Amino acid sequence: MNLLQVRKMMLFTAQKMVESEPELTALDQIVGDGDHGIGMKRGFSSIIELLQDEKFQPTDIGDFFIKIGTKLMTSMGGASGAIFGTLFRTGGKSIAGTMELNSEVFAKFLNDGWQGVYQRGNAEPGDKTMVDALAAGTKSANELTTLPLNEALPIIAKSAMEGAEKTKQMVAVFGRAKNLGDRTIGHMDPGAVSMAFILKYMNDYIHMQ
Amino acid sequence: MRKPKKLLNDPNNVRQEVMQGLVYAYNGKLTAIPDYCAVYGNHISNDQVVVISGGGSGHEPTFAGFIGEGGIDGCALGEVFTSPSPDQIIELTKATEKGNGVLFLYGNYSGDGMNFDISAEILAEENIVTKTIRATDDIASAPLSKLSDRRGVAGIMFLYKIAGAASQFEKYNLENLYQVVAKANANVRTIGVALDGCALPQSNNFNFELEENEIEIGIGIHGEAGLRRQAMTSSDEVVKEMIDRLCDDLPFQTGDHVCVLINNLGALSNTELLVITRKVGIELNNRGIVSHDIAVGHFCTSLEMSGFSITLMKLDDELQHLYDLPCQTLGWRK
Numbered sequence: 001m002n003l004l005q006v007r008k009m010m011l012f013t014a015q016k017m018v019e020s021e022p023e024l025t026a027l028d029q030i031v032g033d034g035d036h037g038i039g040m041k042r043g044f045s046s047i048i049e050l051l052q053d054e055k056f057q058p059t060d061i062g063d064f065f066i067k068i069g070t071k072l073m074t075s076m077g078g079a080s081g082a083i084f085g086t087l088f089r090t091g092g093k094s095i096a097g098t099m100e101l102n103s104e105v106f107a108k109f110l111n112d113g114w115q116g117v118y119q120r121g122n123a124e125p126g127d128k129t130m131v132d133a134l135a136a137g138t139k140s141a142n143e144l145t146t147l148p149l150n151e152a153l154p155i156i157a158k159s160a161m162e163g164a165e166k167t168k169q170m171v172a173v174f175g176r177a178k179n180l181g182d183r184t185i186g187h188m189d190p191g192a193v194s195m196a197f198i199l200k201y202m203n204d205y206i207h208m209q
Numbered sequence: 210m211r212k213p214k215k216l217l218n219d220p221n222n223v224r225q226e227v228m229q230g231l232v233y234a235y236n237g238k239l240t241a242i243p244d245y246c247a248v249y250g251n252h253i254s255n256d257q258v259v260v261i262s263g264g265g266s267g268h269e270p271t272f273a274g275f276i277g278e279g280g281i282d283g284c285a286l287g288e289v290f291t292s293p294s295p296d297q298i299i300e301l302t303k304a305t306e307k308g309n310g311v312l313f314l315y316g317n318y319s320g321d322g323m324n325f326d327i328s329a330e331i332l333a334e335e336n337i338v339t340k341t342i343r344a345t346d347d348i349a350s351a352p353l354s355k356l357s358d359r360r361g362v363a364g365i366m367f368l369y370k371i372a373g374a375a376s377q378f379e380k381y382n383l384e385n386l387y388q389v390v391a392k393a394n395a396n397v398r399t400i401g402v403a404l405d406g407c408a409l410p411q412s413n414n415f416n417f418e419l420e421e422n423e424i425e426i427g428i429g430i431h432g433e434a435g436l437r438r439q440a441m442t443s444s445d446e447v448v449k450e451m452i453d454r455l456c457d458d459l460p461f462q463t464g465d466h467v468c469v470l471i472n473n474l475g476a477l478s479n480t481e482l483l484v485i486t487r488k489v490g491i492e493l494n495n496r497g498i499v500s501h502d503i504a505v506g507h508f509c510t511s512l513e514m515s516g517f518s519i520t521l522m523k524l525d526d527e528l529q530h531l532y533d534l535p536c537q538t539l540g541w542r543k
């Protein structure tokens with residue numbers, strides 16, 4: 001995928017994330033304070049605005065993702081803004097100068113992005129956070145670097161969703177959900193669902209083309 | 210199911226309208242940075258360390274309502290129950306800092322921590338020195354063994370008071386200011402209870418609801434689950450349990466001098482608040498704990514949540530001196 005295609009993919013992804021607000025809000029009302037969906041909607045609405053602005057002309061795919069991350073970080077606030085912003089910023093920095101997004105580049109984006117997220121928030125897999133979806137997706141991506149992106153991405157997205165599903169069984173140790181303890185069992189972490197959705201919608205876009 | 214009813218305009222504009230309301234309420238003593246939804250006081254002097262706070266809206270007068278002489282200097286307003294973003298904090302810091310360093314003082318929540326940390330990293334690149342205190346007074350949010358995991362609730366008001374007096378009147382340098390506010394934080398304990406939940410402005414549902422005959426002990430200010438949900442009981446019984454838990458946690462002992470805060474979380478009546486205050490007074494007297502000062506009212510609210518919290522701050526000579534200096538803010542005057 002070239003920069004223009006990646007830009008269109010992210011526009012589609014952002015629109016679908018905005019549409020997912022009610023679902024994410026409903027999840028967060030169970031295990032959090034109900035603002036996750038609203039925050040994601042706010043962040044991705046800003047992304048839509050950014051991507052529809054013709055003056056926004058990033059130089060390469062790395063730069064593109066860095067600027068997406070900065071926009072998320074500054075427009076959303078909250079833990080989600082810091083975490084999802086960091087994912088795109090750190091992942092973007094690691095692929096600076098790239099003009100073609102393929103499976104290998106995408107795996108590097110996810111690996112380094114995950115590292116950035118860890119340094120920011122210290123969450124590890126099993127802590128019932130977005131990291132559970134990100135780690136599962138990244139693990140898949142690392143095994144699929146030789147496949148074309150349109151063959152790897154469905155599997156990456158599916159793994160991330162399975163990672164999100166697994167958070168149902170986990171007890172939250174981060175954020176506002178941690179005080180609920182065992183009461184969080186049975187419910188997916190909203191951040192993990194958002195992470196899985198982002199990869200899912202990227203994949204949906206590629207396969208609509 | 211009962212639906213929330215609020216007297217608002219566009220729910221997406223709440224924080225901007227709160228900011229504008231603050232500017233009017235401060236009547237010339239507050240400057241807004243509208244593009245970044247941040248405010249600062251017009252009292253800041255060139256020879257002080259600047260104290261900046263921030264956090265989600267929905268807790269008014271916390272956080273921005275404590276800007277003023279003897280209070281904090283600036284505040285970044287997040288969306289309701291959501292931390293501010295780094296660009297807000299960075300712009301506010303640049304607009305207010307005087308070259309003597311900046312103290313970030315806010316509640317210990319993951320989103321606030323990350324966004325203030327990101328801001329501190331970026332400001333450091335521009336040679337602006339910051340130090341950070343995260344208020345951790347909520348005893349119900351984590352056990353004593355994990356004190357650094359505890360969240361900040363109404364007790365942050367006492368930290369603002371100490372920080373504002375030390376920086377503005379006594380001209381503490383950044384390191385000394387950090388030390389005294391850290392000491393105050395270690396001496397403050399809060400516990401809250403809720404009778405019912407609240408609803409976010411964008412939402413048509415309550416975040417949580419308690420049954421008609423239920424009360425939750427140890428609730429957080431975003432409706433975080435507390436220590437125990439139990440059947441409704443008398444005010445005195447609830448207050449006694451809260452004071453017992455507070456006194457066990459620090460512990461507060463006979464002869465201690467404390468400042469007391471009876472905080473309305475939103476929807477309780479003043480009548481109930483005074484009945485609560487009466488029992489707090491009786492319980493502290495019974496323990497031989499001396500109330501140096503008592504504040505009663507709305508200080509750290511949670512939208513329309515029905516409930517209250519009790520905070521105790523143990524004083525030493527330094528804290529008592531700083532506490533007794535004047536304070537002129539919207540949310541609290543002394």
